[in-house]
Amino acid sequence: MTAHDLSTSGQLPEDQLPITVREGLDFGLDGDIPRHWFGGDPFKTRFFDAMSTLFPEGERFFIACVRDYKDQISDPAHKQVLLDFARQEAQHSKVHNAFNHRLSKQGIKVDKILANQRRNLFDIARKTMSKGHTLAITAASEHITALMSHTFVENRHHFEDADPRVRAMYVWHAVEEVEHKGVAFDVMQQVAHVGYWLRVWALLMVSIQFPMFVFQILNHMLKVDGFNRWQRWGIWLKGLWWLYKPGGLMGPLLRPYLAWYKPGFHPWDAGAPGEFQTWMRVMQQSGDPIAASDALQPRA
Incomplete structure (x- = not known):
């Protein structure tokens, strides 16, 4: 089926990746990963x-907001796309929960962060906003995640100093975010019939709130790491x-x-980075997400 139209079936566009659910991948997250695994840099x-x-x-919020419209989709192929989207997102939650368990052991207040996130998304947004609003937020969030995934993989020199196990987790996540980057958008446009201005509002809101939450949590983590106020100022300046x-x-x-913000925009206008095919080839040959991630790194 095409990503651009939920009302028709056919072949995938040439530049679109199939949505593949990959379960049971081993990233070695229970190993001896350094506390500051990104080249010893606390900010990164x-x-x-x-x-x-x-x-x-x-991810749980995204699944719920897309599922709000599953009963309005009758075509089995389109229903399968929604199912695969949900299964990929569920796998992301599972792996990041395992990674976050490491952070909890370092003194990071992960449970409190998750509770705050749960309250904001489910007790406030899901209960006070229309389904169209929350789906627009989902599609906008998926846009942010997908473009980060594109850029981070294509500009791989930024990640040379990262621990290969954590880097592999993020590269895998990036590949799957690109694979399903059009799903929430298509449901928003083709099924929920969300208008242009609601779409604009959603991205503006996400663009403010997402970095705000990330930076608040980052500052908490630097405090837990033992950096005093003046040290944190220096870390922030260098990091920004x-x-x-x-x-x-x-x-x-x-x-x-x-x-x-272009009226005729679609997530698949940008296609898929060529490097993703490299990752998939090595992943298929080796079954090792770390080897597949390392294949994307610049050679000496």
Whole structure:
């Protein structure tokens, strides 16, 4: 079926990846991963650690918001796409919960973070907003995640210093986010008939709230790591420069981010990065997500 139209069936567009559910992958997360696994840099490490704490409840929210419309879809192939989307997201929650267990042992208040996230998404958003609003938030969040996935994999030099096990977890997550990047958007457009301005509002809201939550959690993690206020100031200045400097981690996200605001936008307009095919080839040959991730790294 096409990603662009839930009302028709056919072959996948040439640039679209099939949604594949990969279960039982071993990332070695119970091994001797350093506390600051990203080249010893506390900001880089905790930036990704903070995102990991938000994923389990966020993925559960996305599944619920898409499932709100499953009874309005009758075609078996389209129902299967929704099922595969949900199964991928459930696997992401499972793996990040395992990773977050490591963080709990370090003194990070993961349970409190998850409870706050659960309250914001399920006790507030799901109970006070319409299904169309929460689906728009889901699609906007998926857009942010997918464009980060595109850019992080394509600009792989940024991750040379990361522990290969954690890097492999994020590369796997990135591949699957790209595979299903059009699902929530298609349901939003084709089934829920969400209008353009609600779509715009949703991304603006997510663009403010997501980094705000990540940075709040990151600061908590730096405190737990024992850095005093002045040390944290230095870590933040260096870290924000890494994120937002010209050629930094976030710069390449701007153009694909803004594409959302074009009236005729679709997530698959950007296709899929060629590097993802490298990951899939090595993954199929080896069955090892770490080897597949390492295959994307720059060669000496």
